[in-house]
Amino acid sequence: MSAAPPSSLPRWADVVVLPAANLLAAFILSGLVVVAIGENPFQAMSILVTGAFGNAESIGYTLYYATNFVFTGLAVAIAFHAGLFNIGGEGQAYIGGLGVGLACLWLGGLLPAPIMVPVAILTGAAFGAAWATVPAYLQAYRGSHIVITTIMFNFIAASVMTYLMVNVLIKPGQQSPESHEFAAAATLPRLHEMAESFGLEMATSPLNLAFVWALLCAGWYHLFLWRTRWGYEIRAVGANETAAIYAGISPARITILVMAISGALAGFVALNELMGVHYRIILNFTGGYGFVGIAVALIGRNRALGICLASLLFGALYQGGSELSLDMPTVTRELVVVIQGLVILFCGALENVFRGRIAQLFRRLTPAAA
Amino acid sequence: MDTLLVLVSIIDATLRVATPLVLAALGGLYAERSGVVDIGLEGKMLGAAFAAAAVAAVSGSALLGLVAGVAVSVALALVHAYASVTHNGNQVVSGMAINIMVAGLAPTLGVAWFRQGGQTPQLAGDARFTPIDLPFARALESVPVVGQLYSEIISGHNLIVYIAAAAVPFSAWLVFRTRFGLRLRAVGENPHAVDTAGVSVADMRYRAMVLCGVLCGIAGAYLSTAHSAAFVRDMTAGKGYLALAALIFGKWKPWPTLTACLLFAFTDAVQVRLQGVPLPLVGVIPVQFIQAIPYILTVLLLAGFVGKAAAPRASGIPFVKDR
Numbered sequence: 001m002s003a004a005p006p007s008s009l010p011r012w013a014d015v016v017v018l019p020a021a022n023l024l025a026a027f028i029l030s031g032l033v034v035v036a037i038g039e040n041p042f043q044a045m046s047i048l049v050t051g052a053f054g055n056a057e058s059i060g061y062t063l064y065y066a067t068n069f070v071f072t073g074l075a076v077a078i079a080f081h082a083g084l085f086n087i088g089g090e091g092q093a094y095i096g097g098l099g100v101g102l103a104c105l106w107l108g109g110l111l112p113a114p115i116m117v118p119v120a121i122l123t124g125a126a127f128g129a130a131w132a133t134v135p136a137y138l139q140a141y142r143g144s145h146i147v148i149t150t151i152m153f154n155f156i157a158a159s160v161m162t163y164l165m166v167n168v169l170i171k172p173g174q175q176s177p178e179s180h181e182f183a184a185a186a187t188l189p190r191l192h193e194m195a196e197s198f199g200l201e202m203a204t205s206p207l208n209l210a211f212v213w214a215l216l217c218a219g220w221y222h223l224f225l226w227r228t229r230w231g232y233e234i235r236a237v238g239a240n241e242t243a244a245i246y247a248g249i250s251p252a253r254i255t256i257l258v259m260a261i262s263g264a265l266a267g268f269v270a271l272n273e274l275m276g277v278h279y280r281i282i283l284n285f286t287g288g289y290g291f292v293g294i295a296v297a298l299i300g301r302n303r304a305l306g307i308c309l310a311s312l313l314f315g316a317l318y319q320g321g322s323e324l325s326l327d328m329p330t331v332t333r334e335l336v337v338v339i340q341g342l343v344i345l346f347c348g349a350l351e352n353v354f355r356g357r358i359a360q361l362f363r364r365l366t367p368a369a370a
Numbered sequence: 371m372d373t374l375l376v377l378v379s380i381i382d383a384t385l386r387v388a389t390p391l392v393l394a395a396l397g398g399l400y401a402e403r404s405g406v407v408d409i410g411l412e413g414k415m416l417g418a419a420f421a422a423a424a425v426a427a428v429s430g431s432a433l434l435g436l437v438a439g440v441a442v443s444v445a446l447a448l449v450h451a452y453a454s455v456t457h458n459g460n461q462v463v464s465g466m467a468i469n470i471m472v473a474g475l476a477p478t479l480g481v482a483w484f485r486q487g488g489q490t491p492q493l494a495g496d497a498r499f500t501p502i503d504l505p506f507a508r509a510l511e512s513v514p515v516v517g518q519l520y521s522e523i524i525s526g527h528n529l530i531v532y533i534a535a536a537a538v539p540f541s542a543w544l545v546f547r548t549r550f551g552l553r554l555r556a557v558g559e560n561p562h563a564v565d566t567a568g569v570s571v572a573d574m575r576y577r578a579m580v581l582c583g584v585l586c587g588i589a590g591a592y593l594s595t596a597h598s599a600a601f602v603r604d605m606t607a608g609k610g611y612l613a614l615a616a617l618i619f620g621k622w623k624p625w626p627t628l629t630a631c632l633l634f635a636f637t638d639a640v641q642v643r644l645q646g647v648p649l650p651l652v653g654v655i656p657v658q659f660i661q662a663i664p665y666i667l668t669v670l671l672l673a674g675f676v677g678k679a680a681a682p683r684a685s686g687i688p689f690v691k692d693r
Contacts, residue, residue, distance in 0.1 A: 142675075
């Protein structure tokens with residue numbers, strides 16, 4: 001799939017109007033689901049919005065969720081640019097967490113935080129990248145389909161992690177499979193604690209330094225894709241593989257490069273979850289964030305800014321959704337998963353449904369251009 | 371005698387686990403043979419499992435539940451067809467969207483309608499598919515070995531197990547011995563040729579998706595109204611992906627796909643038995659490793675390390691008619 005399909009729409013309409021129309025359709029259907037369970041969709045919407053942005057604390061939670069989605073969204077998007085669909089973000093984040101966790105457990109007591117944190121970032125990236133490189137290699141040199149292989153690797157990652165957690169990493173003498181707690185040097189400070197040390201007031205939330213790292217990654221992503229030779233090569237392969245080969249670009253090499261970067265980005269979820277919140281390795285800390293990345297990349301049109309905004313939207317949905325499930329007992333957090341699925345359906349698979357109609361509308365409105 | 375009993379119970383468990391895999395994998399076979407990649411088997415099964423259990427719980431009839439399950443699954447298959455055939459959308463994205471949407475929708479509606487934390491009420495009596503005794507099963511029970519095998523392994527399953535068993539030869543006949551099957555395979559290999567011959571590519575793909583929906587629907591109904599007695603959250607637990615793996619492992623052919631399903635189900639049945647039992651030479655094999663075997667095998671197969679799997683050539687590629 002190419003990143004930016006040719007379209008008769010003006011660029012701003014392609015980037016703003018089309019995603020908005022698709023989102024609207026997804027939200028209307030979600031509203032119907034709320035009606036089907038016997039609640040008022042407008043009331044639900046207002047609880048959701050207040051729950052996500054109502055006060056400083058809820059905004060902190062929203063941004064904390066959004067941090068995960070920036071990482072997984074960038075991971076899916078960069079692979080999209082090379083024409084690859086990486087469904088394995090979930091597994092890559094999980095194995096990335098193994099890398100982060102092992103580094104924190106082994107070196108946390110030895111290294112000071114300014115060295116420990118970069119080391120953890122590197123090991124997380126390396127583990128995530130390694131887990132993504134195997135399917136990439138198999139696609140590039142053995143011809144196996146990356147979608148199927150990454151799906152299988154999600155399951156294999158889950159098995160590997162369950163085995164390691166239950167048999168190796170579990171803290172002795174405890175029932176639930178959790179590792180030892182990380183040393184203080186191997187944790188990321190919460191932003192409200194950092195603000196306090198500068199004498200500023202900030203609401204308590206799990207929002208931590210990983211949020212800043214996510215924004216840095218988004219900035220890097222933009223520069224890398226549009227300002228470097230590698231970025232150009234990635235986009236060239238995604239746009240037209242045959243032309244790229246004639247330009248002297250090796251699609252096999254690019255496949256491996258882009259998947260390694262994708263896996264590394266997905267692995268950063270562990271920074272936010274393990275080093276920022278749980279301070280230990282736990283089972284299933286990825287909680288479906290890898291799949292949300294697909295929706296985020298699709299709405300964000302694979303652009304850095306778009307992905308940040310889409311992450312904010314999904315962060316708000318997750319945070320607002322949990323508030324909603326508290327306020328409306330018949331509504332569960334899974335409603336957010338429904339919305340997520342509908343968003344992927346409309347923004348990803350059915351985007352052509354509205355494209356034609358909107359293009360028609362534009363032609364009618366601007367006859368001079370035709 | 372004891373080993374025979376163990377063997378019988380393992381084979382019995384294998385058949386029970388294999389049933390939904392076989393049905394879903396055959397569903398995927400029709401879709402992919404027609405050129406539509408369907409990773410939404412999981413979602414269709416889950417949706418059908420919920421609908422079947424919900425309707426069976428309310429109406430008290432397992433058959434009505436089955437009908438509802440098939441209806442929901444076919445509806446989801448048509449959504450997938452609408453996105454990927456009519457609008458040339460990305461088929462992987464569409465399948466993924468359906469999986470995620472259903473994973474959210476089933477517990478959402480379940481909690482609201484039944485107020486049991488996303489489960490449906492326990493089914494009993496006619497609301498479930500119960501074991502069927504084949505003729506003479508009771509009479510032959512006392513005959514050693516042959517009679518026992520007949521009465522324990524072949525007889526005494528529920529209706530859907532027999533449907534799954536019949537679906538394999540039926541599919542093999544339909545795909546390889548009929549005009550419909552020829553067109554189905556052609557449309558997945560070279561849609562332009564089929565189009566030139568005057569057969570509608572979209573029409574064939576829609577039909578294939580309906581068949582896929584029906585089979586996934588039966589598979590889903592099996593999970594909640596035959597294998598278990600209620601719908602529980604995420605009850606498909608990756609079986610749709612496992613079916614996909616079996617389909618690839620079976621090289622998109624019905625009989626080999628059945629073999630793959632039986633193999634995967636057998637590892638599952640053995641895995642339950644082997645938990646914590648040390649084996650000679652290797653000691654205790656971790657459960658997680660055995661659970662991962664089907665996925666590892668599929669990866670190895672796709673990479674060409676264990677045989678070679680070639681998908682239908684046009685699968686996953688939207689058909690755009692030449693002008």
